Ligand SMILES: Nc1ncnc2c1ncn2[C@@H]1O[C@H](COP(=O)(O)OP(=O)(O)OP(=O)(O)O)[C@@H](O)[C@H]1O
């Protein structure tokens with residue numbers, strides 16, 4: 098259970114999140130809204146990358162707001178970035194190994210976890226390829242595998258479908274659908290692709306100008322007139 102209570106984030110005069118309150122029980126939840134609505138800012142509030150002017154975020158009874166960013170990661174919070182974070186001089190496997198630094202695993206356990214995550218997203222064949230030579234699809238998949246490798250409890254995916262072709266989106270869809278059954282992690286999925294959201298998210302939240310304007314069953318939310326006007330119609 099994710100509890101977001103009265104979360105406010107301001108950047109100077111811009112209120113990026115305005116008293117957002119939301120309780121999420123579903124395993125896979127969508128987060129949509131127009132550009133600048135505050136989606137990435139909410140992901141950043143979860144990971145502790147922005148200062149909250151107020152409010153609190155708790156997951157499974159743990160108040161993330163009381164933890165430093167690295168403690169949130171150790172707790173089991175994983176996220177992908179809208180702009181993928183790939184190091185040119187690091188191999189794909191080393192990107193994943195770096196996520197396990199603080200986990201206290203043996204070498205064999207690390208190797209096994211990396212193998213499993215790469216296999217799960219379907220890029221085991223490029224495990225030794227360097228960051229600099231990855232294509233956009235391989236970057237996205239590496240980014241997702243990084244989220245999976247460290248026994249995640251909550252995964253925040255910020256537009257993982259950005260820049261992917263239709264065929265690649267199909268694969269991404271299957272991967273995202275498989276995460277909860279395989280890893281048991283809850284997933285918050287930010288994306289502009291309504292078909293992807295409809296397909297994988299039981300419930301969906303909608304932000305507009307930092308305010309939560311709708312939340313509930315995904316199909317009902319996507320049919321909501323307020324949502325259509327704010328988002329889909331634009
Ligand atoms: N570091 C920052 N400094 C100043 N303003 C910011 C910062 N980050 C975000 N903002 C502003 O906060 C608002 C919300 O931005 P955010 O990136 O969360 O939107 P978003 O919903 O993720 O949009 P997109 O769909 O384009 O990714 C916008 O007005 C944005 O300009």
Ligand SMILES: [Mg+2]
Nearest residue numbers: 136137138179
């Ligand atoms: Mg964003």
